[in-house]
Amino acid sequence: MKVFAHAEPGAPAEEIEVERPELQGSEVLIRITNSGVCHSDVHCQDGYFDLGSAGRYELTAAGAQYPVVLGHEIVGEVVDAGPDATVQPGDTRYIVFPWIGCGQCQACQEDRENYCSGKKRNLSVQRRGGYAEEVHVPDECYLVPLGDIDPSFGATLACSGLTSYSAVKKIMPLPADKPVAVIGAGGVGLMTIAVLKALGHENIVAVDMSEAALKNASAVGASATVTVGGEDLVGDIVRAGGEKIAAAIDLVNNGDTSNAALFAMANGGTLVSVGLFGGQYQFPTALTAFNLLNIRGNFVGSLPELKELVQLAQDVDLPKPPIQEVPLTAEQVNASLDGLRNRTLNGRAVLVAS
Ligand SMILES: [Zn+2]
Ligand SMILES: [Zn+2]
Structure with a gap:
């Protein structure tokens, strides 16, 4: 394959041929029809994540072995299944949950595989991912039926959608009129705004340095926008929300954005740090105490959360970010990653098999 x-x-990325696996137990082989190109793959292509003063987090330290096959927003159909699998090869399309843990640790036992502390099996990191014709999934339980969701949009639910949904769940419940800042209006930011809107939230402040991104943000449900670059980012965020913010979901998460969010936050507010751009918190620790602030991390989401999100996407017409469909080829993997790296791609790119 x-x-x-x-x-x-x-x-x-280069096209290479690898051996098709002999399937055991409930393993499945998926023919990929739609494969989203996510911003975290830009860091994975670099081979590391910037950890600020703590240096770098190398992909190999996470258990990746080169050559790596990136891509973790996968939709496809079963082409082969192990002897114990109940799914049949056929036309049913599935979203593949890629954030697979060891299956043994407490978090995995509690269906929170994204909290796994054992030997992870994430597709695109420790196992081959979705920039491929086919992907080998270690158990059929990681397949979520796509239903009548558009397949390219459905693919984006596996990472940017799931990350957004899991981050939003960490700030809820919250009165609908209390301001929530969404910092960064790229793929994950737009999904975050769309999920907040779908859950009935009304006061959503989008923050970005790109006017085009903020336009997309308004289109999917932001009630106010703030352009980064003024002299008083904190004041701009507070004014846009009408009062100090109750929560912020920071998809950029460098030192500047996390500081602005924390200084703009009302007492008892929650900052959810999501982005992987790298940086340091530089906020007065005593103010965290005085203002009773919560700082929470978010990394993707769990399989139950993906199922909830897919149900939400079936029930309501989630506003969709602009999606550019391109052929599933090595050339387009590279062009899409470059587009994300250089910020020339507006919205999302999804590779589609011919
Ligand atoms: Zn991703
Ligand atoms: Zn585990």
């Missing part, structure tokens, strides 16, 4: 692999950190 063909995969589009990066031979080493920084290398472009």
Whole structure:
């Protein structure tokens, strides 16, 4: 089977042939029809995440082995299944849950595999991902039926959608009129705004440095926008929300954005740190105490949360970010990653098999 692999950190994706696995137990092989290109793959292509003063978090330290096959927003159909699997090869399309844990630790036992502290099996990191013709999934339980959701949009639910949904759940419940800042209106930011809106939230302040991104934000449900670049970002955020913010979901999460969010926050507010741009918190620790602030991290989401999100997407017409469909080829993997890296891609790119 063909995969589009990066031979080493920084290398472009190249088409290579790898052996089709012999399936055991409830394993499944999925023919990929739609594969979203997510911003975190830009960092994965670089081979590391910036940890500020703590240096770098190398992909190999997370258990990746080169050549790596990135891509974790996968929709496809079963082409082969192990002897114990109940799914049949056929036309049913599934969203693949990619954030697979060890299956043994307490978090995995509690269906919170994204909190796994054991030997992770994330597709696109420790296992081959979705920039490929086919992907080997270790158990059929990780398949969520797509239903009548648009397949390219459905693909984006597996990471940007799930991350958004899980982050929003961490600030809820909250009165609908209390301001929530969404910092960064790229793919995850737009989904976050769409999920907040779908759950009935009314006061959503989108913050970004790009006017085009803020336009997308308004289109999916932001009630106010703030352009980064003025002299008083904190004041701009508070004015846009009408009062100090009750919560912020920070999809950029560098030192500047986390500080602005914390200084703009009302007592008892919650900052959810999501972005992987790298930086340091530099906020007076005593103010965290005085203002009773909560700082929470969010990394993707759990399988039950993906199922809830897919149900939500079936029930309501979630506003969709602009999606550019491109052919599922090595060339387009590279072009899409470059587009995200250089911020020339407006909205989302999804690779589609011919
Ligand atoms: Zn992602
Ligand atoms: Zn685990």
